[in-house]
Amino acid sequence: MPRIQSREIPIALGLQSLPPVLQRVYAARGVLAVDELALQLKGLLPYREMKGIDQAVMALIPVVTQGKRLLVVGDFDVDGATSTAVALRALRLMGAQNVDYLVPNRFDFGYGLSPELVAVAVTMKPDLIMTVDNGIASIDGVAAANAAGIAVVVTDHHLAADQLPDALAIVNPNQPGCEFASKAACGCTVVFYVMLALRAALDKSGWFSQREAPNMAQLLDLVALASVADVVPLDRNNRILVEQGLRRIRAGQGHVGIQALLTVAGREPARIVASDFGFAIGPRLNAAGRLDDMSLGIECLLTDDMNRALDIATQLDAFNRDRRSIEQGMQQEALALLAKFEADDHNPVGVCLFQPDWHQGVIGILASRIKDKLFRPVIAFAADDNGVLKGSARSIPGLHIRDVIDEVDKRHPGLIKKFGGHAMAAGMTLNDGAFDAFSRAFDWVCQAHLSSEQLHQTIDSDGNLSIAEFSLELAEQLRWGGPWGQNFPEPVFDGHFRLVQQRIVGERHLKMVLQPEGSDLALDAIWFNIDPQQWPDQQRDRVHCAFQLDVNEFRGRQSLQLLIRHLE
Known part of the structure; x- marks a missing residue:
């Protein structure tokens, strides 16, 4: 279970012209003066x-x-x-x-x-x-x-x-x-x-x-x-x-290719932020390389004909839906393998998973999903048409995954045919019959480099908000205050709330009304992809949440909404 912890916030005298919340958000990300926020070419x-x-x-x-x-x-x-x-x-x-x-x-x-x-x-x-x-x-x-x-x-x-x-x-x-x-x-x-x-x-x-x-x-x-x-x-x-x-x-x-991909993803170009690249455009482009041929994605980015771009973007959107379906089936099989690990009292720190019929193009996403679930470094393997095992690795903070694979290669020559990558993601090909030995070696090296504390997932919070700071104005300031992304994360806050209402929408999303402690302010909130076996829970009426301030747009009307990142 992740735990919420407050970020360390250094004193930043060079940010005093900004609202207090923005001061601490930027300072916690290493920005200590306003001129560091200038993002001109x-x-x-x-x-x-x-x-x-x-x-x-x-x-x-x-x-x-x-x-x-x-x-x-x-x-x-x-x-x-x-x-x-x-x-x-x-x-x-x-x-x-x-x-x-x-x-x-x-x-x-x-x-x-x-x-x-x-x-x-x-x-x-x-x-x-x-x-x-x-x-x-x-x-x-x-x-x-x-x-x-x-x-x-x-x-x-x-x-x-x-x-x-x-x-x-x-x-x-x-x-x-x-x-x-x-x-x-x-x-x-x-x-x-x-x-x-x-x-x-x-x-x-x-x-x-x-x-x-x-x-x-x-x-x-x-x-x-x-x-x-x-x-x-x-x-x-x-x-x-x-x-x-x-x-x-x-x-x-x-470019018209990016405009077309935003169109099929239902995003408004005038209001896009960095996360739309990661969640809307990126997966659709990647789907071409995962399931078919990335030349289709490249052609989408090269064309200047909007009609052609929309046609290709529609094909890419269909590939992405197919990819999601394949991925869901692979996730269920991966979870079954993990259940077998637990039954055998085997809980590796470095997790290697393999099924002969897994889709080569989807193992990277599978490794990422299982890594998020376990908070462990994960490598998912698939076999190509010749039976050669190809793996895709994803890591957690504190473990340089390419260096780990390099160490395995140096300690156990002959297991790995080739590999490459960077700190958080890598790919490799194993030599024939090397999966079991590689799995043991990978787990051993991961154990040597990761402490029990590093294996405990934390959610970093930028602190509490006052009642006045639960505002659409602040949500807009944060939306445009980025770009946010890797190593410059979107602001997350935490607080204690009374859980007034809760219901499932869209099969796996929990829609809530929350009241900050000591206030009668009612706030709409949503928690995506919850465990439907645990929620809704009518026995719970007090919760500690990590959340983001979000601008919800519906039928041309904007309102404040909390995006829940963790709830306990």
């Missing part, structure tokens, strides 16, 4: 700090100026799709005529620039390959491209291993020796920075004297979507990118 870190960016630009200039053929190799998630779209759109805006993309099908090729994918790329006869959101671990793939006479530029953000690929250029803030301060940049941000540097170099050379120089800010809605959907920490640089992308969409300047 002029505050972005300079591209010159990225190691390898000059070499990448030199390789790309002939693609624009001489008509050299470039093949962009992407990835089958949102970050990979948006990275591919940013690269193609930017290069075409600058004048490139021969740019195309190739994204590996998850089921045929797996992740990254593999030798098998290079064999396909060779048939497309590129002069240069550029990876986006992958490549830092593609030692064999880059070697295969080099052997075929095709140079490779790697742009990536995943953590580098001990050996780097022999690429013409590597741009990755997480490679050794890179001084770029935002190590939390997603893959799309990295390629956006490469495009900024390329535009600057072309401008300096006089390339735009005969043609219009593109405004790269028009790509920021794609970068913002990637940053939120890939759940990278929202440091200041990322918050600038996300905020600027959101502003473009709210102003009606977003």
Whole structure:
């Protein structure tokens, strides 16, 4: 059972011009002065700090100026799709005529620039390959491209291993020796920075004297979507990118593919916030790569025809509904496996789950759901058509999952065929017959790195609210006070209430009326995805809640609503 605890709030004299609630919210997230909340583009870190960016630009200039053929190799998630779209759109805006993309099908090729994918790329006869959101671990793939006479530029953000690929250029803030301060940049941000540097170099050379120089800010809605959907920490640089992308969409300047995805998700573009990227757009785009081919999602982001975008977005929405259905069945099977663990008195700290018929494209979501339920690091495995086990890992705060898998690999050579990832998520392929041994090794390493205290889930609260602070005005200030996201979480408060009314709506949501203790103020509240075996509970009339202030919109009318995050 999670417990509610108050955040530590440092003194922030530089925030005294703000309302008291906003002062403590920002201070608790490390913002100690008002000027740190300025999210203008002029505050972005300079591209010159990225190691390898000059070499990448030199390789790309002939693609624009001489008509050299470039093949962009992407990835089958949102970050990979948006990275591919940013690269193609930017290069075409600058004048490139021969740019195309190739994204590996998850089921045929797996992740990254593999030798098998290079064999396909060779048939497309590129002069240069550029990876986006992958490549830092593609030692064999880059070697295969080099052997075929095709140079490779790697742009990536995943953590580098001990050996780097022999690429013409590597741009990755997480490679050794890179001084770029935002190590939390997603893959799309990295390629956006490469495009900024390329535009600057072309401008300096006089390339735009005969043609219009593109405004790269028009790509920021794609970068913002990637940053939120890939759940990278929202440091200041990322918050600038996300905020600027959101502003473009709210102003009606977003790409038609994003507008179409918002339409099928029932979201109003003028009022979207960062969480809409994560809960509305991201899952629909990801569904293409999970169940079919991410090329469909990329085409949605590349088209400028609204009718075509709506047609593709409708297909993606259907894929997402299918994905949810598959996921629900897999969750039930996973819970049955966990029940067997308990019956056998086996409660691992690091949990590995496998069913032969699980869907390869959905194991990442399954691992995330079970991780949330158990508050344990979880790896879910599925077998491909050849019986090879592929796993998707999700972690909890305090455990760097890629480093854990690396430690398992070093302690037990021969179990893992390949792996990669970052702090909170990773992927891997196991060698034949290695599942049981890997499961034991993974659990042992997790136990060595996680204390019992770290395994106890907490919900951090920004404190109590006074009766006057339960207001629509404050809810609106908080809504637009972000962007909120990973490592810059939405404000959560807590308090004790009298439970006046409770009823189920939509099968699994608890609609309530709450009264703060010592007050006759009645507040609407909703708790999504409750356990219907426990709620409603007419025996309970006093509750301690962790909640967010939310603006509920119904038939053009706005009202205050509490979004319950935990109740005890």
